[in-house]
Amino acid sequence: MGRKILFITTDQMRYDAIGANGGAVARTPNIDSFAANGISYDRAQPQNVVCMPSRATMVTGQNIGTHGVWMNGVPLPVESPSVAAVLRDAGYRTALIGKSHFEPLLDPFLRFEENRQGFAGTTEGHRGFDHMELATHGAAGFTHYSRWIRQNHPEAIGMFFQVLDGDLEVSDVPGGDTGAPQIKHNAVPRDWYHTDWVADRTISWLDGLNSNDDWFCWMSFPDPHHPWDPPESELHRVNWRELDLPVGYPQNQDEREAIIDAKPRHWRLWYDGKLVSNYEAPGKWVPATLTADQIREVNAMAHIENELIDEAIGRVLAAIDAKGWSDDLDIVFTTDHGEFQGDFGFLFKGPYHVDSLMRIPLIWRPAPSAGGGIDATARVSKPVGLLDLAPTFCTIAGLQPPEWMEGRALPLDDADAVARGFERVTTEWDSRQPDGTEIHLRTIMRDNFVCTTYQPGTVHDGTEGELYDLVLDPLQQVNLWDDPERRALRDELLVDLAANFVEPREFRHAEAPV
Amino acid sequence: MATIRSHARVHRNADDVWKVVGDPTRIVQWFPGVTAVTVEDNIRTLTLAAGLPVFEEIVTLDNRMRRFQYRITGPLPVKYHLGTMDVIEDGEPGCLLLYSTEISPDPMAFVLDGVISEGIQNLARMLNDHTEDER
Numbered sequence: 001m002g003r004k005i006l007f008i009t010t011d012q013m014r015y016d017a018i019g020a021n022g023g024a025v026a027r028t029p030n031i032d033s034f035a036a037n038g039i040s041y042d043r044a045q046p047q048n049v050v051c052m053p054s055r056a057t058m059v060t061g062q063n064i065g066t067h068g069v070w071m072n073g074v075p076l077p078v079e080s081p082s083v084a085a086v087l088r089d090a091g092y093r094t095a096l097i098g099k100s101h102f103e104p105l106l107d108p109f110l111r112f113e114e115n116r117q118g119f120a121g122t123t124e125g126h127r128g129f130d131h132m133e134l135a136t137h138g139a140a141g142f143t144h145y146s147r148w149i150r151q152n153h154p155e156a157i158g159m160f161f162q163v164l165d166g167d168l169e170v171s172d173v174p175g176g177d178t179g180a181p182q183i184k185h186n187a188v189p190r191d192w193y194h195t196d197w198v199a200d201r202t203i204s205w206l207d208g209l210n211s212n213d214d215w216f217c218w219m220s221f222p223d224p225h226h227p228w229d230p231p232e233s234e235l236h237r238v239n240w241r242e243l244d245l246p247v248g249y250p251q252n253q254d255e256r257e258a259i260i261d262a263k264p265r266h267w268r269l270w271y272d273g274k275l276v277s278n279y280e281a282p283g284k285w286v287p288a289t290l291t292a293d294q295i296r297e298v299n300a301m302a303h304i305e306n307e308l309i310d311e312a313i314g315r316v317l318a319a320i321d322a323k324g325w326s327d328d329l330d331i332v333f334t335t336d337h338g339e340f341q342g343d344f345g346f347l348f349k350g351p352y353h354v355d356s357l358m359r360i361p362l363i364w365r366p367a368p369s370a371g372g373g374i375d376a377t378a379r380v381s382k383p384v385g386l387l388d389l390a391p392t393f394c395t396i397a398g399l400q401p402p403e404w405m406e407g408r409a410l411p412l413d414d415a416d417a418v419a420r421g422f423e424r425v426t427t428e429w430d431s432r433q434p435d436g437t438e439i440h441l442r443t444i445m446r447d448n449f450v451c452t453t454y455q456p457g458t459v460h461d462g463t464e465g466e467l468y469d470l471v472l473d474p475l476q477q478v479n480l481w482d483d484p485e486r487r488a489l490r491d492e493l494l495v496d497l498a499a500n501f502v503e504p505r506e507f508r509h510a511e512a513p514v
Numbered sequence: 515m516a517t518i519r520s521h522a523r524v525h526r527n528a529d530d531v532w533k534v535v536g537d538p539t540r541i542v543q544w545f546p547g548v549t550a551v552t553v554e555d556n557i558r559t560l561t562l563a564a565g566l567p568v569f570e571e572i573v574t575l576d577n578r579m580r581r582f583q584y585r586i587t588g589p590l591p592v593k594y595h596l597g598t599m600d601v602i603e604d605g606e607p608g609c610l611l612l613y614s615t616e617i618s619p620d621p622m623a624f625v626l627d628g629v630i631s632e633g634i635q636n637l638a639r640m641l642n643d644h645t646e647d648e649r
Contacts, residue, residue, distance in 0.1 A: 073624055106621075108590065109547025109629050110563035119564055142564065168591050168621035279621065434516035434620035511628030513621040 003367045003396050004329045005087075005216040006320070007389075009058070010309055011051065011099055011137075012225035012349065013335035015359040017306050025238060026303035028310040030317060031363070034333050036377070038365030039412060043383045045425045045445060046337045049349055049357040050280050051101045051225075052076070052514075054336040054386060059083060059102065059127065061390025061405030063426075065502035069102075070430045072279060073510035075112060076102040078126065081404050083390035085128025087216045090399055095131040095205050098198040098220030102127065104512030105141050106168075111511070115142035129218070133201045135194045137222045138163060138229070144201075145194050159188045161227035168513070172282035176228075176301070177240070180294035181285045181347065183301060186229040193231050194222050195305070199312035203319040211323060216393065219316065221309050224339070226348065228301030230308060237307055240300035245292055248343030248356060248475050256345050262479045264454055264464040266351065266439060267344075275459065277439050278431045279513045281348035288345070295342035302341060330396045331365040332389065343475075351429045353443040353452045353466065354476045358427055364392065364410055382417035383425035383445050384410055406502070423447075426501050432510075444497035450476065451493040465490070515594065516623035520613045520631045522638035528609040531601045532580045534637070534646050535611070538572055543646065544637040546629050558584065574598075594618040611638060 015021050018028040020035035021042075046054040047064050056062075056069035056076040061083060069076050084094045103112035110116050113126050118134050119142040125132035135145035138160035149156055161184035165171040176183035190196060202219045209215055223230070250256040260267045269275035273286030320326055340346040343356040362384065387407035394401040395409040411417035424446035432438050440455035448470045456462035467480040467490050480486045524531050534540050538558050542551045550561040553572075560568040568590060574583035580601040586592045600612040613634050617623050640646050 104628075106625055108562055108564065108566055108625065111546050111629060111632070116563075166591055167593070167619040168625075169619065434623040509628050509631060510624050513624040 001212050001328065002214045002398060003370065004214060004320075004325050005092075005393055005396055006316070006329060006331045007216065007218045007393070008313060008331065008333045009098075009218065009220045010224060010306070010335040011220075011222050012337060012339045013306065013361060014302075014338045014341060014356065015361050017224070017302070018310075018361055020363065021361055025243065025299070026306040026310070028306060030310045030314040031333055031361075034331050034363045034365040037368075038331070038363050039378045039380060039410070041362040041364075041380045041384050041410065043381060043425070043445065044334065044360050044362035044385065045358045045383065045427050046360060046386045047427055048429060049337040049353070049427065050278075051099075051336050052104075055101050056080070057385075057387050058336070058389050061387050061401070061407045063387060063406050063502035064428050064430075065504040066406060068504065068506065068508055070428075070504050070507055071432070071510060072514045073104050073512045074508050075104060075511055076127075078113065080127075081402065082128040083393050083405075084216065084218075086394060086399060086402060087397055088128050088130060090397055091214060092397065093131075093209055093213050093215040094125075094129045094217075095133075095202075095215070096125065096129045096218040096220060097131075097133045097202045097205060098135050098194075098218075099137075099222045100132065100134050100220065101136070105136055105143075105514055106164075106512040107142060110142065118143040118147060121147050131205055133205075135198055135222055137194070137225055137227060140164075145197055148197065149192070153188075153192050156188045156192055159186050160184070161186070161229040163227055169284065170279060170282045172285035176297050178291065178294045178297045180228075180290075180298050181282050182226040182228055183297060184227060184229040185232045185235065188231050190231040190233055190308070193308070195308045195312050198222075199315050202316050206316075206319055206323065209323075211325075214397070216397075219313075221312070223305040223309060224302040226339075228298055228305070230301060230304045234304050234308060238300040238303045240293070240297040243296045243299055245295060246299065246342045249292075249295060249345060250477070251292065259477045260344060263466060264460060266459045269459070270350065271345065275437070276433065276435075277437055277459070278350045278433070281350055287347070290342070290345055290347065295347075298347060299341055302339070327369045328367050330367045330370070332363070332392065333365075334362040334386065334389070335360050336386075351431060351439045351441050353427055353429065353441055353450065354468070355450075355470075355474075358443070358445070358450075360386075362386075367396075378413035380411055380414055380417055382411065382414055382422040384417075384422060385425040385427075424496060424500060426497065428501070430504065430507065432507070442497055442501055444493055444500070446493065446496065449489065449493060451490060451497065453494055453497065467493070515616060515618045516620045518615045518617070518623050518627045518630070520627075520634045522611045522634045523604070524609050524611055524638050524641045525607065526609065526641050526644075527607040528580060528601050528603040531609050531611065531641055532577070534641065535582055535599050535601050536575060536577060536580065538575070538582070538584075540646075544640055545633040546636065590622070591619070592617065592622055595622075
């Protein structure tokens with residue numbers, strides 16, 4: 001009997017969302033306990049800051065340029081390799097419960113297997129998962145969760161925020177107390193909400209296993225990704241009126257806009273509502289209109305959603321403990337990318353490679369039975385990426401990571417990271433909109449610097465960039481790209497980026513906007 | 515307004531290809547996710563795999579030009595749509611299948627681009643393999 005693996009992901013969660021990483025609002029004792037008894041990675045980055053590319057990297061252990069999911073809407077080919085298949089072939093029972101998003105969600109022709117299974121209510125899974133029960137951010141679409149809501153609680157369908165408007169654009173309909181976009185007071189009872197549903201279905205799947213089974217379960221919560229519409233019964237948890245504004249939000253408008261103006265021009269164009277660079281934020285929403293109270297309310301909603309996730313995790317852990325598996329259980333907790341949540345005066349995400357979107361929580365709580373060689377209270381400061389997860393799962397299972405995986409098993413501590421050459425992590429962005437707008441970013445993080453170069457597109461000519469000193473400027477408010485004194489450092493980082501970046505071999509068709 | 519276009523080359527004469535393209539009921543043979551079709555006068559109604567109907571108006575059925583044009587009228591969230599299929603003689607025997615779409619709102623272009631591209635490849639394969647009469 002080997003080690004069990006519980007892989008927990010959230011969607012669009014910031015590094016500082018949890019108590020273990022300094023978060024002071026949401027109570028996350030279960031996640032914090034993973035850090036207290038495990039390894040926290042303080043510089044973990046996704047390889048792309050939107051869902052589909054990032055999740056494709058998690059399941060394949062590959063760079064974006066290799067698996068080819070270069071923007072949302074581009075499906076991961078069914079024949080792509082999968083860590084779940086590796087584990088299943090080694091005898092593991094495998095499941096993915098919650099949000100997968102390896103394939104487009106907006107699929108009226110039901111061309112994609114995950115939507116077909118969700119629509120039909122079948123759970124046979126694919127991509128090496130022998131069980132899938134899928135959910136996304138509400139009751140719409142072809143997921144198992146939306147089917148469950150339709151069949152059991154049809155009155156709840158209209159309670160959720162409607163993510164897309166009549167133009168199929170991400171909706172900017174205001175709500176809540178402050179009129180912030182994508183907020184809704186949701187009358188859905190808590191136990192009908194997708195966070196609890198994901199935990200319920202995970203417990204149900206675990207209950208069906210034999211006590212001596214080895215298993216890999218990816219429990220994937222759709223929150224705290226917008227819309228911010230947690231059950232209104234839970235709104236008492238955090239009073240938005242009492243929240244401090246994020247440290248990443250310069251409250252003085254002139255100061256805020258000066259910071260934005262020192263960044264490549266698409267920052268200011270989006271801020272003023274003059275550019276829609278990507279589909280992942282409401283196209284009609286103008287960030288310059290965002291108020292301090294709206295930022296407070298959005299943050300409160302995210303904190304509430306994170307508390308619900310933590311409590312759902314607690315229920316699953318109790319179920320695992322009741323099965324007698326806790327000593328053999330490895331837990332890996334992370335998310336797919338971050339969220340502005342008010343930083344610089346923005347919400348949502350896009351081609352903006354700053355810590356708001358790129359720095360994510362990542363914790364590995366090794367199985368207590370794994371014993372020697374693991375410092376179970378380490379904090380790793382060296383850079384790691386989500387492409388390192390799949391090889392880590394193989395290593396936990398006692399398997400050699402396949403050659404097609406491009407990451408490496410996560411380091412156990414900084415000494416291990418140094419010994420094994422964890423020096424850098426790269427993140428990329430490519431997008432092409434139907435109106436022809438193209439943006440391309442290539443980013444390297446190493447030696448406490450983040451350096452982003454912009455390839456030619458419709459907004460940039462290829463000379464622009466960003467360079468931040470994370471020690472002196474942790475909020476990334478001072479762009480050093482054009483600083484002559486940093487020119488040598490910038491050039492060195494760009495050479496290193498070029499040497500370590502996997503360029504996409506082709507830009508396959510996007511099959512849906514998301 | 516977004517425009518998208520897909521094409522495929524077919525190693526059949528244009529008249530043979532037009533027999534399929536110019537028959538609005540035969541879309542069910544090659545377009546992904548379409549499970550049923552009815553045509554009454556100039557109204558074509560598709561049923562998608564998820565049970566969703568799609569209502570279309572046939573705008574042009576030009577046997578001389580070998581051009582078929584249609585508009586989606588509902589219930590997909592379309593403000594403007596014009597789909598055009600042209601069969602263009604090109605070599606002996608051979609023709610070009612061209613499927614052009616103008617559509618608003620823009621996000622619908624993403625949804626249709628992939629499915630049309632897959633459909634046009636299905637259609638070319640079916641015609642090249644002479645399997646169009648195997649219902």
